[in-house]
Amino acid sequence: MTNHRRSIRICGTGVAVPEQVLTSDEIDRRFGLPAGTVFKRYGVRARHRTVHENSATLAVQACEAALANAGLGWSDIDCLVSASATMDQALPYNAAMILAALGGHAKRIAAFDVGASCLSFLVGLDTLSYLVESGRYRNVMIVSADIATFSLDWSTLGESAIFGDGAAAAVIRKSAPGEASSILASRIETYPEGAEYCHIKAGGSRYHPRRLSSSIDPLSLFHMDGPRLFKAASRELPRFVKGLLDSAELTLDQLRLVVPHQASRLAIDHLAKRLRIEASRTVDILADYGNQVAASLPSALHHAIAGGRMQRGDPIMLIGSGAGLTIGGMVMVY
Incomplete structure (x- = not known):
């Protein structure tokens, strides 16, 4: 397996979560368990649960936080990559939905999905790093936004006690001369x-x-x-x-x-x-x-x-x- 070193810099990151917080104490009460049972068993104290949000709106929030962190604006981004495990809807693909959710900020740029379940962000970062280093893209936004809530069986413990909803984004660019990234x-x-x-x-x-x-x-x-x-x-x-x-x-x-x-x-x-x-x-x-x-x-x-x-x-x-x-x-x- 050939590995090529790439001069890539993560210049900004951001996150977003749904408004509602579901604590493990609430899950304990729902299942009639002694307080602290779910946290002790699964190690999760709280998670964010989607009620009215969708993954595209969460993705936009995370992207805008990453842009602010990087000191950039949407006009600086020439490629948007959705690296999520779940779909907002069957068609069109997630990146197109995110771009549409931007409304007036949206512009005509490359937008596509990279999917590898829980490793979608890592695979997206790996894949896009070559395109950035080669000069195909200048500033790439990679965002993962997943809503697990509606795919969980809330009649039992297990997965329903572990998963939460949220989004995270990173802007990458080619490292400048003198930057070690x-x-x-x-x-x-x-x-x-x-x-x-x-x-x-x-x-x-x-x-x-x-x-x-x-x-x-x-x-x-x-x-x-x-x-x-x-x-x-x-x-x-x-x-x-x-x-x-x-x-x-x-x-x-x-x-x-x-x-x-x-x-x-x-x-x-x-x-x-x-x-x-x-x-x-x-x-x-x-x-x-x-x-x-x-x-x-x-x-x-x-x-x-x-x-x-x-x-x-x-x-x-x-x-x-x-x-x-x-x-x-x-x-x-x-």
């Missing part, structure tokens, strides 16, 4: 034997309502075989990370921070334990936001930057897994 290495692997471990079957032509003799509602819900997914990802992770770091010519000890996809309490803790990374070098926002699907990783990245946990020139690693089964990672200099 760069992508040192990236790696993405998909293991098709895990395709059934995590899915929402409805939404496409395979399980279209016109082909079904029964209600589509059960097929519209998120299903995950947690133990099999966790076992498969855990088995591949050490080898995967070693290959990624070897390509970057760095060791784990040289990384300032590790920014993982906020999959679950078990996944984050296992990652830290398996790689022997202390908590002070791991970004963990799960307790306050839950798993925001594709928006989780860029949200964690944003909060680490905004909280001063990384400075320009610091080497960091983005890492995660998602439905597919896919594992992805990137080592970069912020």
Whole structure:
């Protein structure tokens, strides 16, 4: 696998969340559980839940926050990439819906989607970095906006206790001479034997309502075989990370921070334990936001930057897994 170092700079990030907050105490009461049960079991204290928002409006809010952070305006953006795990609607694609939601700010620029479930942001960043470095685009906005609320089975615990809704965006450009910001290495692997471990079957032509003799509602819900997914990802992770770091010519000890996809309490803790990374070098926002699907990783990245946990020139690693089964990672200099 060839890895090409790219002179790419994240020049601004932003996030957005729905107005309503759903606490784990409320879920405890809903299921008749003692106070603190859900938080103790799943590690999520609160998550944002969509009522009247849609993913396009959340995406616009996150994009505008990223633009403000970068000191740019929409007139500076020449490519918009939606890197979400879920669709706002079947057609048109998410990026077109986001551009339409801009209203008067919208202009005729390239807009398209990049999808890889929970790793959509990482895959989008990896893919677009080559186009930016080559000069095809100047300033690219990559945004992940996911609403999990309506795909969860709220009659049971489990996934309904873990997921939250939200959006996160980043503006990237080519690094200027003298700027250290760069992508040192990236790696993405998909293991098709895990395709059934995590899915929402409805939404496409395979399980279209016109082909079904029964209600589509059960097929519209998120299903995950947690133990099999966790076992498969855990088995591949050490080898995967070693290959990624070897390509970057760095060791784990040289990384300032590790920014993982906020999959679950078990996944984050296992990652830290398996790689022997202390908590002070791991970004963990799960307790306050839950798993925001594709928006989780860029949200964690944003909060680490905004909280001063990384400075320009610091080497960091983005890492995660998602439905597919896919594992992805990137080592970069912020």
